[in-house]
Amino acid sequence: MSMALMMSTVGRVLGQLRHDRRSVGLLIGAPLLLLTLIYFMFEENGRVLDRVLLIMLGIFPFLLMFLVTSIAMLRERASGTLERLFTTPLGKLDLLFAYGIAFGLAATVQATVATTVAYWLFDLDTTGSGALVVLIAVGNALLGVGLGLLCSAFARTEFQAVQFLPIVVLPQILLSGLFVPRTQMAGWLEGVSEAMPLAHGVDALQEIAVNADATAELWRGYGIVMGCVVLALVLAAATLRRRTA
Template identity: 45%
Template sequence: MNARTYAATVRRVLAQLLGDRRTVALILVVPALLVILLSFVYRDYPHGEQLFERIAVIMIAVLPMAVMFLVTSVTMLRERASGTLERLWTTSLHRADLLTGYATAFTLVSVGQSLLLVAVCAWGLGVSIAGSWGWILLTALLDAFVGVALGLLVSAFSRTEFQAVQFMPVVIGVQMFLCGLLVARDEMPRGLEVTSRLLPMSWAVNAVTEIRSTAETTAGLVCDFGMLAVIGLVALAVAPITMPRRTR
């Protein structure tokens, strides 16, 4: 990987992102607004406060991945459709420089997303947890990184932005059903439980659930963090191999 072209890619992508107010709002503001909306949904529900606190923490393990997957895949397709990538391929830029630069830029932006989401839950909505909010923040960042890596990987298999969006139910929707948000994973049919262990969102939900219930840093929590990091890095490593050099 060339450090100069990598750094140039990071600067270019950050400039594009920060110059698009709608994308910035989608990344930074929308997840926090969704959690606030959820608090109103449970306000008058029986035992709503306890249910909301559980689900709000899980949302921190769901929303960053979902939002970053969508934004990253669509943005990369836009680059290909506009011909920007084909022009970049005529330079000394390598696939690894491009995709690693994209991943870095989007992950940096997700720091603001994660900070705002955690701040809204911890101080704005009064969600209480047994562990540290710092660990929750780390989970959100790893979760966002996995979403970015999966978005870059999936974009290689799409020809249009619409096709990239169509991957959303397959890649993200399935994970939301199996991650433990709706039904505890150990209460699912055996086949679904085993499948859920292969999905990164399940590891993120495991992490925030453990942080919410205990103040100790357990081996299971470290394993959850490790699995998220490994899955993200593997997806990012495979993405350059599948990335086409010409727009089809």
């Protein structure tokens, strides 16, 4: 891996993202719109509102980054950009980790804006700090980036990339503890949820709700998420095709 080539690619990806107003609007505006909807749905029950808002601050970045990165990589392949890039010394890991860094920076902006709105406008109340919420949200976003890049290797069209949502994304959301606490699930479902990295990210967020300082359980959940990010990027590099056949 070359740090110079990687950072050059980070700059290129950020430049493309900056000029793609629809993607920027999706990444920044969609979470705010959905958080507003959640607020008015649960405003009469502050306890439930705080729980749902906190969890969704971790789920929205994961979902949106999965969509954006899987489609972005597919476009790079279909347009022939990857073929041209790989005629240079740029390696697959350089490219994919550059995508992770670029979209991680975008996710940091997204998570900071959404968390600020949740605390200041919607009165989100947690024992821990908002900075920890942003940290976990960015980790979940990077998980979405890694899985999006991995899944894009198996898609030929943007429509096929979106079809991975019900297979890869929705089960993780359903088993994350959003609807039913994981400890209250049937034994086999709780076991399946243990294999879902997003569930550990949500567990880390729930630690922030009740603890003023970062706990060992929080760092455990965050570590699992980040470990899965690295694994997904490595697997994506192993399966990446230079162009769509």
